[in-house]
Amino acid sequence: MKLADVLKVNFFSKALVRNNGIARKIMLAVVLFSSAVTTVITAVELYLDYQGDIRGIHERVESIRKVYLPTLVESVWVLEPTQIQNHLNGLMNLGDIEYVGIVSDGKTQWSAGARSSKRQIETVFPLNRGNAGESVMIGELQVVASVDNVVSRLWSKFIAMLVSNAIKTFLVTAFVLLIFQALVGQHLEHIAGYLLQFSKNVSSELPLQLNRQDGGRWRPDALDHVANAVNRMREEIMRSGAELTASNARLESMVKNSPLAIYTSDLNNLVSSWNPAAQRMFGWSAEEAIGHRVRFIPKDKAEEYEDIATRLRNGESLNQVELVRQRRDGSVIHISLSTAPLFTADGQPDAHIFLVADITQRKLAEQQIQFQAFHDALTGLPNRLLLQDRFEQAKAHASRANARLMLLFLDLDNFKSINDTLGHDSGDTFLQQIALRLSACLRETDTVSRLGGDEFLILLPDLAQVDDAIPVLAKLMEQMQLPFDAAGQEISTSVSMGVTIFPEDGTSFESLLKKADMAMYKAKGDGRNTYRFFDEAMDVEAVEHQFIRNGLRRALERNEFVLHYQPQIDLASGAIIGVEALIRWNHPQLGMVSPARFIPVSEECGLIIPIGDWVLREACRQAVAWQREGLPALCMAVNLSAVQFKRGSVEQSVVHALEETRLHPALLELELTESILIQNVEGVLDCVKRLKLLGVKLSIDDFGTGYSSLSYLKRFDIDKLKIDQSFVRDLGSDPDDAAIVRAIIQMARSLNLRTIAEGVETADMLHQLCAFGCDEAQGYYFARPMSADAVASFLRQAKTPELGPVI
Numbered sequence: 001m002k003l004a005d006v007l008k009v010n011f012f013s014k015a016l017v018r019n020n021g022i023a024r025k026i027m028l029a030v031v032l033f034s035s036a037v038t039t040v041i042t043a044v045e046l047y048l049d050y051q052g053d054i055r056g057i058h059e060r061v062e063s064i065r066k067v068y069l070p071t072l073v074e075s076v077w078v079l080e081p082t083q084i085q086n087h088l089n090g091l092m093n094l095g096d097i098e099y100v101g102i103v104s105d106g107k108t109q110w111s112a113g114a115r116s117s118k119r120q121i122e123t124v125f126p127l128n129r130g131n132a133g134e135s136v137m138i139g140e141l142q143v144v145a146s147v148d149n150v151v152s153r154l155w156s157k158f159i160a161m162l163v164s165n166a167i168k169t170f171l172v173t174a175f176v177l178l179i180f181q182a183l184v185g186q187h188l189e190h191i192a193g194y195l196l197q198f199s200k201n202v203s204s205e206l207p208l209q210l211n212r213q214d215g216g217r218w219r220p221d222a223l224d225h226v227a228n229a230v231n232r233m234r235e236e237i238m239r240s241g242a243e244l245t246a247s248n249a250r251l252e253s254m255v256k257n258s259p260l261a262i263y264t265s266d267l268n269n270l271v272s273s274w275n276p277a278a279q280r281m282f283g284w285s286a287e288e289a290i291g292h293r294v295r296f297i298p299k300d301k302a303e304e305y306e307d308i309a310t311r312l313r314n315g316e317s318l319n320q321v322e323l324v325r326q327r328r329d330g331s332v333i334h335i336s337l338s339t340a341p342l343f344t345a346d347g348q349p350d351a352h353i354f355l356v357a358d359i360t361q362r363k364l365a366e367q368q369i370q371f372q373a374f375h376d377a378l379t380g381l382p383n384r385l386l387l388q389d390r391f392e393q394a395k396a397h398a399s400r401a402n403a404r405l406m407l408l409f410l411d412l413d414n415f416k417s418i419n420d421t422l423g424h425d426s427g428d429t430f431l432q433q434i435a436l437r438l439s440a441c442l443r444e445t446d447t448v449s450r451l452g453g454d455e456f457l458i459l460l461p462d463l464a465q466v467d468d469a470i471p472v473l474a475k476l477m478e479q480m481q482l483p484f485d486a487a488g489q490e491i492s493t494s495v496s497m498g499v500t501i502f503p504e505d506g507t508s509f510e511s512l513l514k515k516a517d518m519a520m521y522k523a524k525g526d527g528r529n530t531y532r533f534f535d536e537a538m539d540v541e542a543v544e545h546q547f548i549r550n551g552l553r554r555a556l557e558r559n560e561f562v563l564h565y566q567p568q569i570d571l572a573s574g575a576i577i578g579v580e581a582l583i584r585w586n587h588p589q590l591g592m593v594s595p596a597r598f599i600p601v602s603e604e605c606g607l608i609i610p611i612g613d614w615v616l617r618e619a620c621r622q623a624v625a626w627q628r629e630g631l632p633a634l635c636m637a638v639n640l641s642a643v644q645f646k647r648g649s650v651e652q653s654v655v656h657a658l659e660e661t662r663l664h665p666a667l668l669e670l671e672l673t674e675s676i677l678i679q680n681v682e683g684v685l686d687c688v689k690r691l692k693l694l695g696v697k698l699s700i701d702d703f704g705t706g707y708s709s710l711s712y713l714k715r716f717d718i719d720k721l722k723i724d725q726s727f728v729r730d731l732g733s734d735p736d737d738a739a740i741v742r743a744i745i746q747m748a749r750s751l752n753l754r755t756i757a758e759g760v761e762t763a764d765m766l767h768q769l770c771a772f773g774c775d776e777a778q779g780y781y782f783a784r785p786m787s788a789d790a791v792a793s794f795l796r797q798a799k800t801p802e803l804g805p806v807i
């Protein structure tokens with residue numbers, strides 16, 4: 001815009017002044033400054049003028065003294081009134097003199113003019129005349145000068161100056177404004193317009209160009225600097241804007257693709273944003289959720305929700321709080337919630353952000369793990385941990401109520417053989433049925449748990465007295481004997497049960513459990529299918545049991561076992577035809593320990609397998625050793641445990657022992673118990689057949705105490721029956737025992753089996769046995785079990801005591 005164009009603009013146009021604060025301020029500043037300066041200068045000028053005018057008056061009055069006074073004095077001396085009056089009139093011509101008068105003798109004698117002005121300067125000159133060398137005062141001259149004219153003149157001058165200065169100020173102001181508008185204002189407006197446009201459309205605006213020619217003497221000037229700064233700012237904003245856009249896009253993508261549900265709500269809990277994961281997690285779409293309160297609080301969680309809402313209102317943040325919510329379809333979802341308040345620019349909370357992870361799977365897994373941690377996987381029954389927990393609760397209650405608790409330790413009597421016979425799957429089904437039946441026998445407040453294998457533990461709480469539980473025990477025993485159906489197979493079983501009572505038998509779970517276990521073993525030992533209450537004697541047995549169990553493995557490693565041998569006599573010839581190998585444990589502290597004490601323990605813990613192998617090898621080795629010493633070949637009888645048949649490989653052990661020692665198989669006799677032959681009949685039968693094929697002999701130990709079935713004697717191809725010493729012991733006194741012994745011998749003869757009587761202690765017994773036709777005998781009457789060396793000596797002496805006219 002050129003100056004000419006600017007001049008076309010009305011000074012007081014909207015653009016220039018009315019809506020232009022800067023212009024107004026410039027105008028005001030120029031006016032005020034100019035006015036102030038003008039006023040000061042004018043005042044000084046007027047003051048100096050005033051001083052000059054007053055000084056002029058005084059000079060004129062002074063000129064009267066010098067010029068007019070001598071003439072006037074002469075005129076007054078000679079009293080020439082006309083001349084005096086002319087003088088006075090002449091004085092009136094002097095400027096600003098408005099009155100002159102001559103006062104003599106106290107009276108104004110002559111005067112000219114009048115005192116009319118408001119402001120006056122009055123001067124009095126004495127009229128002195130020399131006369132005869134003396135100065136005589138003949139009157140005085142009063143001169144009054146008016147100051148009004150001076151003031152009036154100055155006032156006019158002031159007005160003129162004011163007007164001229166006002167015009168000058170106005171013109172200068174207008175000029176300054178025009179110059180400002182031309183040089184600055186229009187460009188500022190242009191910059192303002194540009195920035196306005198830029199703010200509306202940041203990305204598409206070109207750089208700022210000022211509407212003026214480039215170059216010039218004083219360039220670059222402030223406007224160029226402003227324009228450059230605006231352009232730099234534009235670039236910075238565009239760069240930041242691009243970064244912000246990219247960052248926003250990233251953030252939006254993150255929120256959109258986040259596996260976490262992310263949503264925000266205002267302070268009234270109205271949802272303000274809702275990402276796709278929130279839709280997937282809760283079932284409400286963004287359209288349905290935004291602007292509403294999402295109803296995902298289950299009814300029973302209202303209180304918990306209120307608590308959280310209060311904490312949020314108080315500005316708290318929550319970090320990974322685990323909660324239960326419900327989806328749109330009402331299904332339950334477990335979530336981990338983190339939330340924090342959001343703030344406005346001035347720091348006021350105005351919303352909340354929520355980050356939610358779906359932890360349903362994890363929670364279910366945790367519940368599953370929790371369940372598994374406290375339950376038995378096969379039967380679903382509580383496990384030992386849970387039972388212990390319930391025991392502790394019941395104990396606390398019983399202590400307060402002075403009541404009793406009962407702990408029952410159940411063990412199935414024949415589960416091992418059921419498992420072996422029917423297979424593990426059927427065994428598992430069977431255990432599940434046991435669990436169901438046990439649970440059905442009990443109250444809701446009782447707890448049945450499975451310890452593992454075929455062991456169950458039952459807690460009966462709140463018993464007023466022990467007798468109250470007797471019907472429960474009887475019912476359990478009875479129910480367990482009813483047949484079970486496992487995978488289409490009917491199975492019969494029974495249980496042995498040990499019972500302990502709180503507080504009589506102990507107060508801690510561990511001690512009651514241990515004692516119940518002992519009582520259960522006692523029940524087993526007493527023939528199974530029964531229950532036993534714990535008593536202190538069991539405790540002693542159990543301690544010893546544990547002591548022996550702990551020492552058994554070490555005994556094998558340290559060669560603490562030895563074999564003793566008891567001779568077996570042929571009653572027809574009186575010759576020693578064999579020995580029975582009987583194991584002993586040479587215990588470092590207990591001395592020689594009887595097999596009756598440790599064999600059952602070794603059977604229980606499985607160590608009977610390596611021990612049995614050792615016995616076989618050692619017995620065979622000794623038999624060969626005696627032969628090598630030149631002693632007669634003896635038949636070596638070795639006891640086999642049922643456990644060796646069940647868990648070990650008897651056949652392999654026998655083969656190894658025979659191969660290793662080169663003992664003739666016909667000189668090895670294996671003593672089996674009846675119980676071995678009735679378990680897993682087919683398996684044992686095969687094994688026994690193979691053993692027979694090897695050429696070894698088989699005898700049935702303790703015959704008469706078990707099933708005494710004739711059929712298996714035929715099937716298993718048994719060679720000899722060993723009549724149990726319990727019948728032999730009272731042979732002379734108990735006719736029943738005598739009848740049994742005779743019947744066994746007769747039956748054996750009819751089956752072509754040999755018989756041997758064990759526990760023969762007296763000659764009477766021997767004679768009676770001979771009379772019944774018994775083939776062989778063994779007992780203290782002939783010899784006690786003895787060491788290998790003692791047997792050798794015994795054989796060498798070949799001294800069989802009083803066999804008499806043996807048969």
Ligand SMILES: Nc1nc2c(ncn2[C@@H]2O[C@H](COP(=O)(O)O[C@H]3[C@@H](O)[C@H](n4cnc5c(=O)[nH]c(N)nc54)O[C@@H]3COP(=O)(O)O)[C@@H](O)[C@H]2O)c(=O)[nH]1
Nearest residue numbers: 582583594595596615639640641758759760761779780785
């Ligand atoms: N599986 C294995 N069992 C074994 C082994 N060695 C022994 N045993 C079994 O231990 C039980 C106890 O045996 P033990 O203390 O050796 O008693 C035997 C004899 O000492 C005893 N006996 C012999 N004659 C008499 C007698 O006149 N009176 C009397 N009171 N006792 C006598 O009898 C036991 C022999 O019994 P048995 O085996 O039935 O012939 C015992 O059951 C042994 O079987 C082993 O190595 N493995």
